[in-house]
Amino acid sequence: MFKTYEKVLYSIVNIFLFILALLIIAYMARDLIGAFNLIMAPNDQRTLEDISGYILSFFMLFEFIVMIVKYIEDAHDIPIKYLVIISITAILRQLLVVHNDGLQTLLLTISTLILAGVLYLLELSKKKRNEDKK
Structure with missing residues (x-):
């Protein structure tokens, strides 16, 4: 009986993690587009801090995706x-x-x-x- 509940809970957790991963990917796409638009903007409108902020934010989100994958691969343990x-x-x-x-x-x-x-x-x-x- 306990194994059944455990399987159901892990399935629910996996579904929520999948939704979270999709949201993070959408936010990563938004950051990538923002960085691209900033890089293509005229020189007077962009700063190195703004561009690096977008890029660093993108890679932090990428690490979240990697962490979610690692969590699922390691049987729900990080x-x-x-x-x-x-x-x-x-x-x-x-x-x-x-x-x-x-x-x-x-x-x-x-x-x-x-x-x-x-x-x-x-x-x-x-x-x-x-x-x-x-």
């Missing part, structure tokens, strides 16, 4: 390591866009350092677990 890596890349992208505010840059750098430390600790614990199994 490893914490994968989430930490995605967080680090998102923060690094934000650093590319926001580089004129010193305090925000410092905080983003510190958060990247903390996440790198978490990634290191995750690898250490994985290594220790593998040694304990042997």
Whole structure:
């Protein structure tokens, strides 16, 4: 009985994830069109920050799609390591866009350092677990 409910719930989750993926793809298309229009605009109407904002937004949405696919492939489970890596890349992208505010840059750098430390600790614990199994 429990397996039946579990299958139904996973089916519902997959349907909602599919709808979410379609919405993200539509938003990605909108960002791509916006970036294209901005690039083709006369030089006085575009700035590098606007163009990079569209491009970075596009790639963040692309990562969401990849994360949804990874979630479904891994039997509805995302490893914490994968989430930490995605967080680090998102923060690094934000650093590319926001580089004129010193305090925000410092905080983003510190958060990247903390996440790198978490990634290191995750690898250490994985290594220790593998040694304990042997």
